[in-house]
Amino acid sequence: MITVTKEFSWDMSHMLAEHEGLCKNLHGHTYRMEVTVAKKEGSLEDEGSKAGMVIDFKDLKEIVKEEIISPLDHSFMYWTHSSDEIEHQLAQILQQADRKVFAVDFRPTAEMMAIYFFQSLEDKFNEIDIDLVSIKVWETPTSYAEFRGER
Ligand SMILES: Nc1nc2c(c(=O)[nH]1)N=C([C@H](O)[C@H](O)COP(=O)(O)OP(=O)(O)OP(=O)(O)O)CN2
Numbered sequence: 714m715i716t717v718t719k720e721f722s723w724d725m726s727h728m729l730a731e732h733e734g735l736c737k738n739l740h741g742h743t744y745r746m747e748v749t750v751a752k753k754e755g756s757l758e759d760e761g762s763k764a765g766m767v768i769d770f771k772d773l774k775e776i777v778k779e780e781i782i783s784p785l786d787h788s789f790m791y792w793t794h795s796s797d798e799i800e801h802q803l804a805q806i807l808q809q810a811d812r813k814v815f816a817v818d819f820r821p822t823a824e825m826m827a828i829y830f831f832q833s834l835e836d837k838f839n840e841i842d843i844d845l846v847s848i849k850v851w852e853t854p855t856s857y858a859e860f861r862g863e864r
């Protein structure tokens with residue numbers, strides 16, 4: 714199967730409620746993500762300006778930027794079911810000051826983000842006959858989570 718992969722990055726803060734180490738504190742990462750896709754039936758475009766491509770890298774970039782990167786960049790990822798009252802207070806202060814808060818209903822680990830991003834992008838790619846194959850999310854240069862779709 715032929716696939717293409719594009720890499721993205723964004724800056725974001727989060728905290729991990731009940732983490733036993735430093736990660737319960739508010740902190741940030743320059744996240745990195747790899748998005749890998751294939752054309753349905755594993756083929757390539759066979760004519761026109763996109764001949765020989767799975768998808769134009771430019772189109773891949775536009776979809777991921779619109780769906781994921783733009784809403785997340787320089788935001789605070791807020792877990793709406795956090796057990797840490799400080800997290801709710803922080804989100805409230807930021808929201809009241811019209812600062813960027815991205816609310817999610819999952820604990821903001823790299824694993825959960827990979828699953829969430831996959832689900833957020835899958836339908837968009839399906840609309841243009843593209844299968845989302847995998848998403849990798851790096852929190853640090855040495856730590857990443859990967860989610861692969863069923864094929
Ligand atoms: N399985 C997971 N473990 C941890 C996650 C996670 O999302 N999934 N997240 C964190 C923290 O948010 C943060 O990412 C710290 O990670 P860690 O790799 O421990 O950070 P370091 O700064 O020590 O990274 P190095 O690259 O090793 O310097 C914690 N755990």
Ligand SMILES: [Zn+2]
Pocket residue numbers: 727736740741742852
């Ligand atoms: Zn972290």
